[in-house]
Amino acid sequence: QKEVEQNSGPLSVPEGAIASLNCTYSDRGSQSFFWYRQYSGKSPELIMFIYSNGDKEDGRFTAQLNKASQYVSLLIRDSQPSDSATYLCAVKNYGQNFVFGPGTRLSVLP
Amino acid sequence: DVKVTQSSRYLVKRTGEKVFLECVQDMDHENMFWYRQDPGLGLRLIYFSYDVKMKEKGDIPEGYSVSREKKERFSLILESASTNQTSMYLCASSFGTGSPSANYGYTFGSGTRLTVV
Numbered sequence: 225q226k227e228v229e230q231n232s233g234p235l236s237v238p239e240g241a242i243a244s245l246n247c248t249y250s251d252r253g254s255q256s257f258f259w260y261r262q263y264s265g266k267s268p269e270l271i272m273f274i275y276s277n278g279d280k281e282d283g284r285f286t287a288q289l290n291k292a293s294q295y296v297s298l299l300i301r302d303s304q305p306s307d308s309a310t311y312l313c314a315v316k317n318y319g320q321n322f323v324f325g326p327g328t329r330l331s332v333l334p
Numbered sequence: 335d336v337k338v339t340q341s342s343r344y345l346v347k348r349t350g351e352k353v354f355l356e357c358v359q360d361m362d363h364e365n366m367f368w369y370r371q372d373p374g375l376g377l378r379l380i381y382f383s384y385d386v387k388m389k390e391k392g393d394i395p396e397g398y399s400v401s402r403e404k405k406e407r408f409s410l411i412l413e414s415a416s417t418n419q420t421s422m423y424l425c426a427s428s429f430g431t432g433s434p435s436a437n438y439g440y441t442f443g444s445g446t447r448l449t450v451v
Contacts, residue, residue, distance in 0.1 A: 258439050267424055267442040268377075312377070314440075321367070321392075322440065326376040 227251075228315050228325035236331045243300040245328050247313030250294070257289055257296045260312040262327065268312055272298060303332045337361075338443035340425050346449045353412040355446050357425030364430035366408035367440065368392075368400065370421040377424070383408055384430065415450045422447050 227250040237243045245259075256275040260268035274280045274287040274296065286299040296315075300307055313325040341356035357366065368380040369392075379392030381400040389400050397419060401409045408427075412419055426440040 256438075267445045268440075269442070270439040273437045273439055316438075321379065321382060324377040326374075 228313055228323050230311075230313050230325040230328045232326055233329040234331050235328055236333055237303050239303060239305060239332055239334050241303050243303045243307065243330055243332070245298040245300075245311050245313075245330065247296045247298075247315075247325055248294055249296070249313075249315045249323070251315065251317055251323070252291075252294065253317045254291075254294075254315045256316045257287070258314040258316070258322070259285075259287060259298045260314060262310045262312060264309075300330075303330075305332045305334050308332045338425055338427050338441050340423075340443040340446050342446050343444065344447050344449075346451060347412075347415050349415060349417060349450055351412075351415045351450075353415050353448070353450075355410040355412075355423055355425075355448070357408045357410070357427075357443055358406055359408075359425075359427040359441070360406065361427060361429075361441065362405070363427035363441075364405070365428045366402065367426040367428075368398075368408065368410045369424045369426065370394070371424055371445075372421050380410065412448075415448075417450050420448060420450045 229248050259272040261271045262268040272287040274289045280287045284301045288297045310327040310329045312327045314322040338359045367382045369377045378394050383389045383402045399411045423446045425443040428440045429438045
């Protein structure tokens with residue numbers, strides 16, 4: 225069974241701080257990795273994609289991938305209350321389907 | 335703006351009814367998916383399709399069927415709705431398999447919140 229695990233949270237951080245969201249996966253054949261943000265009552269939206277080891281930055285977001293440790297993370301710098309949402313980690317192997325983690329609920333406190 | 339459109343945002347149906355959930359995408363995506371999302375259970379894959387008239391069972395296909403007669407449309411059918419099918423249903427689409435370096439992430443529709451009474 226291919227699994228993707230995340231801490232369900234809630235993760236609470238003060239406004240302006242760095243939020244660190246973590247995800248581990250069990251399938252060593254996983255090829256690419258995605259982070260989705262989902263606001264309450266809304267559908268998930270793609271915010272980051274990474275496929276090679278190391279860091280990838282996009283604005284206030286940085287995705288980090290370590291395939292040897294089967295670990296992917298998302299850092300949100302200068303967190304804002306509008307970042308409060310559930311963040312879903314999704315992993316794709318050679319197939320065309322994703323395996324989603326359960327999501328981490330982030331709360332950014334003003 | 336690319337879109338995945340689900341026909342209804344909210345739906346209330348009675349137990350035993352046959353229910354149709356429609357999903358249309360305008361991105362010429364090969365792949366389409368139906369998920370349900372429940373608190374504490376996350377996203378669970380019901381059915382998916384990689385091509386017209388093709389369908390594959392996901393993790394929880396029982397009580398559901400699908401239809402894909404055209405590339406842009408993927409329908410989820412609840413043959414006889416039951417209360418345990420009350421859920422948020424999400425349709426998604428993506429391009430077909432390519433290099434892992436290609437961003438073939440899913441685009442989700444806005445969801446249909448189905449209540450079966």
